[in-house]
Amino acid sequence: MKLIIANKNYSSWSLRGWLALKAFDVPFEEIKLSLFTEDFYNTLSLYSPVQKVPVLVDGDLSVWDSLAIAEYVNETYLSGKGWPAEPKKRALARSVVAEMHSGYSALRNEMPMNCRAKRKIELSQRAQQDLENISHLWEKLRSQHQDQGPYLFGEFSLADAFFAPVAFRFVTYGIELEGVAKDYHQAMLNHPAMQEWLADALTETDVVEEDEAGEPV
Numbered sequence: 001m002k003l004i005i006a007n008k009n010y011s012s013w014s015l016r017g018w019l020a021l022k023a024f025d026v027p028f029e030e031i032k033l034s035l036f037t038e039d040f041y042n043t044l045s046l047y048s049p050v051q052k053v054p055v056l057v058d059g060d061l062s063v064w065d066s067l068a069i070a071e072y073v074n075e076t077y078l079s080g081k082g083w084p085a086e087p088k089k090r091a092l093a094r095s096v097v098a099e100m101h102s103g104y105s106a107l108r109n110e111m112p113m114n115c116r117a118k119r120k121i122e123l124s125q126r127a128q129q130d131l132e133n134i135s136h137l138w139e140k141l142r143s144q145h146q147d148q149g150p151y152l153f154g155e156f157s158l159a160d161a162f163f164a165p166v167a168f169r170f171v172t173y174g175i176e177l178e179g180v181a182k183d184y185h186q187a188m189l190n191h192p193a194m195q196e197w198l199a200d201a202l203t204e205t206d207v208v209e210e211d212e213a214g215e216p217v
Contacts, residue, residue, distance in 0.1 A: 002029045002057040003069075004047065008201035010035060010211045012113040012165030015197060016066040017054030019161035022193040026077045028056075034206050067101050070158045082158040093152070093159040096137060100162045104130045112211040113165045114172050115201035119214030121173050134166060135181050142180040150187035164188060168198070173214065 003021060005014035021028050033040045033053070044051040048064040056063040056072065063072050074082035083090045106126035123131070141152040148154025152163070167188040170177065177185050188194060 001027070001059075002031055004031045004033065004044065004053055004055040004057065006033050006035045006040065006053045007204055007206050007208065008032070008197055009115045009204045009206070010113055010208050011053060012108075012168075013052070013066050014054045015113070015165050015168075016161050017056065017069045018197065019164055019193055020066070020070040020073045020082065020158060022196070023156055023161060023191065024073070024078055024082065026073060035208050066162075067097065070097075070161065074158065084153045084155075084157060089153055093157055096141070096152070097159050097162045100166075104134070106130050107134075107166075107169070110213065111169045111173050112213055113168055114211055114213070115168050115198055116204070117172050117212070117214075118217040119173055120217050121214035131175060134163070135177055138163075138177075138181040138184050139179060142184045146180060150184065152184065156191070160188065160191075164194060167194070174217065 001021075003017060005011060005018055008014070018030070020026075031043075033043055041051050044053065044055060047055045047057055047062040050064060052064065054064070054066055054069060056069045058072075058076075063069050070082065074080060084093050106124055107130035110121065110123055110127045138152070145152065145154040149156075151157065151160045153159060167185055169175070170185060171189070176182075
């Protein structure tokens with residue numbers, strides 16, 4: 001099985017698909033492409049009609065979109081353990097993932113993932129509201145599940161994989177959290193798979209100008 005991703009410094013969608021495998025110890029071959037190069041589009045055209053990362057290749061099957069990849073991995077390799085076991089918690093986990101997957105557009109646009117950087121940025125009111133909503137969500141979920149483990153639903157789940165790029169963004173742009181939300185943020189940064197991704201990101205030298213937002217700190 002192969003997972004095609006892009007630059008670890010910048011590619012938040014790649015991180016989600018990668019964690020769906022790596023955090024659950026599912027073996028795979030990693031193929032990393034440089035964003036927006038000729039090779040990037042030529043290689044992706046072999047596996048995905050939308051030519052975006054990540055793409056999971058399992059035998060003769062290609063699965064694109066990070067959420068589709070997460071669901072495929074969960075059903076095929078995790079026996080459903082990627083989501084919380086309890087039906088109501090599982091439904092809630094899928095709800096917050098769907099929100100992360102399709103929402104928070106101001107945060108995405110104004111705070112692109114950039115693991116190498118430390119930046120200062122003036123955020124719009126919409127982006128500030130996105131930050132407040134995420135902080136409140138983390139605080140609520142962690143308060144409900146803090147006796148079951150350090151992650152959103154206790155044990156690490158696909159919900160955590162989808163919020164992982166936000167954890168890196170908060171470091172890049174100096175976003176301060178409090179209480180259990182801060183504890184969760186640190187738990188995510190300390191996760192071995194997150195540490196591995198970050199270590200690789202810090203070795204990269206490609207620069208994607210559109211993702212170099214804000215002023216250096």
